[in-house]
Amino acid sequence: MLWFESNGSHRHRRVTPPESSLEHARTSLRASIRRLRRSVSPAERARAARSVATIADHELRLHRGTRVALYASMPEELDTTEVIGLALRRGCRVYLPRIHGHRLARAMHFAESGERQRFNRFGIPEPHGAQGLSARSLDIVFVPLVGFDRHGARLGMGGGYYDRALAFRRTRTVWRVPLLVGLGYALQEVERIAPAAHDVPLDLVITERGVIHCTRS
Numbered sequence: 308m309l310w311f312e313s314n315g316s317h318r319h320r321r322v323t324p325p326e327s328s329l330e331h332a333r334t335s336l337r338a339s340i341r342r343l344r345r346s347v348s349p350a351e352r353a354r355a356a357r358s359v360a361t362i363a364d365h366e367l368r369l370h371r372g373t374r375v376a377l378y379a380s381m382p383e384e385l386d387t388t389e390v391i392g393l394a395l396r397r398g399c400r401v402y403l404p405r406i407h408g409h410r411l412a413r414a415m416h417f418a419e420s421g422e423r424q425r426f427n428r429f430g431i432p433e434p435h436g437a438q439g440l441s442a443r444s445l446d447i448v449f450v451p452l453v454g455f456d457r458h459g460a461r462l463g464m465g466g467g468y469y470d471r472a473l474a475f476r477r478t479r480t481v482w483r484v485p486l487l488v489g490l491g492y493a494l495q496e497v498e499r500i501a502p503a504a505h506d507v508p509l510d511l512v513i514t515e516r517g518v519i520h521c522t523r524s
Contacts, residue, residue: 318438318476322432329422329501336497337462339455343494352386355492355515357358360389364397366511366518367488371398374440376417376485378404379432384415384451385491391420402440405433406468415468416441442472445485450509458523459508460500461489473507496499 329369347355375394380387382435394401402417406427416439425435450469454462463469476487489512496514512519 356374358515
């Protein structure tokens with residue numbers, strides 16, 4: 308069951324999973340948020356991307372040598388070009404996700420960005436030829452999302468690549484490295500996402516409206 312609650316300047320969506328299928332509810336919620344996300348105009352998308360980069364600069368204090376994982380955004384996602392440019396200007400080592408192994412394994416590591424790129428089976432550009440790193444070796448991982456809540460729950464596209472790559476973070480309660488930062492529009496926030504067993508919570512989320520420091524429930 309899916310319903311909306313008014314809260315300030317934008318509406319929050321809340322999901323109560325049917326007893327028969329949590330995944331069915333997550334699929335419905337994902338489709339609902341994606342429709343909202345596709346309604347963002349190109350001009351609004353560009354403004355939001357600039358705002359998010361400015362906020363990230365103030366919040367994270369990126370500096371030379373920091374190992375930062377980012378991702379090439381899809382057309383309906385918040386554009387990550389501005390944040391990637393910021394990280395490079397600050398002298399960070401920028402890594403992009405790369406899928407490897409058999410498709411059923413859904414494995415992913417991170418490779419340093421460069422001029423040599425190829426498109427993976429999802430049509431997403433990824434580094435080609437560079438040596439891959441585990442997420443354990445990174446300082447900050449910027450994570451794509453479809454929906455999020457203020458407890459750090461993240462709803463992705465359903466592939467599970469990030470949850471597998473970051474699974475080790477589920478057992479870390481004090482030393483939270485790498486820092487997990489979600490990027491998205493404010494309209495992607497929901498009041499509560501029922502977490503699945505494999506979900507890895509975010510530390511914070513940056514939208515065009517500011518920073519949300521996630522609190523564990």
